Amino acid sequence: WGQNSYGQLGDGTTVGRTSPTAISGLSGVVELGAGREHTCGRLGDGTVRCWGRNSFGHLGDGTTMNRVTPVAVSGLGGVVGLSPGAQSNCARSGDGSVRCWGSNLAGQLGDGSTTNRTSPVTVQGLSDVAGLSAGWYHTCVWLGAGSMRCWGSNQYGSLGDGTTTNSLTPTAVPGLSDVVDVAGGSGHTCARFGDGAVRCWGSNQLGQVGDWTTIQRLAPALVWDL
DSSP states (O other), X not given: OBOOTTSXXXXXXXXXXXXXXXXXXXXXXXXXXXXXXXXXXXXXXXXXXXXXXXXXXXXXXXXXXXXXXXXXXXXXXXXXXXXXXSSXXXXXXXXXXXXXXEOOTTSTTOSSSOOXXXXXXXXXXXXXXXXXXXXXXXXXXXXXXXXXXXXXXXXXXXXXXXXXOOXXXXXXXXXXXXXXXXXXXXXXXXXXXXXXXXEEEEOOTTSTTOSSSOOOEEEEEEOTTO
16 A cells, blocks of 8 residues: 555556555565565565566566566575665575665675666675665675675765775674674664664664764664663
8 A cells, every 4th residue: 555656556556545455466475575666575485576666677577667566576586585675675595695686876786786687686795694684775684693794875884884985795894793683774774683782873864873862873883772
């Protein structure tokens, strides 16, 4: 339900809906994620379907045509985790690798380029990925050992490496261990640890880092009162 200008509701129309409407021809969904104007679902068989806006190829079907019903992401199987960004998507495979597709303006696909991709490409230098989260223009993962890697836009320090330099391939977030979850926002990132603590970094104009300031943070800062 909601805005449907590009078919992101997947009901075969571009009519906005104020109440839930069924997505056409889709079943067996085990994970769902909504991007800026598109939506993707992971099925129980390890494949992925996407629908909605496709200007940057972020539906992954090899085209840039908008779709008002779900289409299969080309050549993708064995997927165990899915995270859409604003105009790109990343998927984690059972072997611990990650593949991404769509807009790559800031290097958020992690393939060492800034070339948009209409079908999935493998993120360079990653293995043993335990989970992932795509922000609007950056992506982060945590590894089985509890460390983190991020790549893409770093304008606000959302990669957590102490700089504001974009990275076209995964870069380590220094000083982190025992990470068990991560969430990427529009210009900031947060990580949850095994002891229940949370640290955030990046854009902080509205206090989204949670450290009782509005100071931009280029490295992880402890969220207070958690």
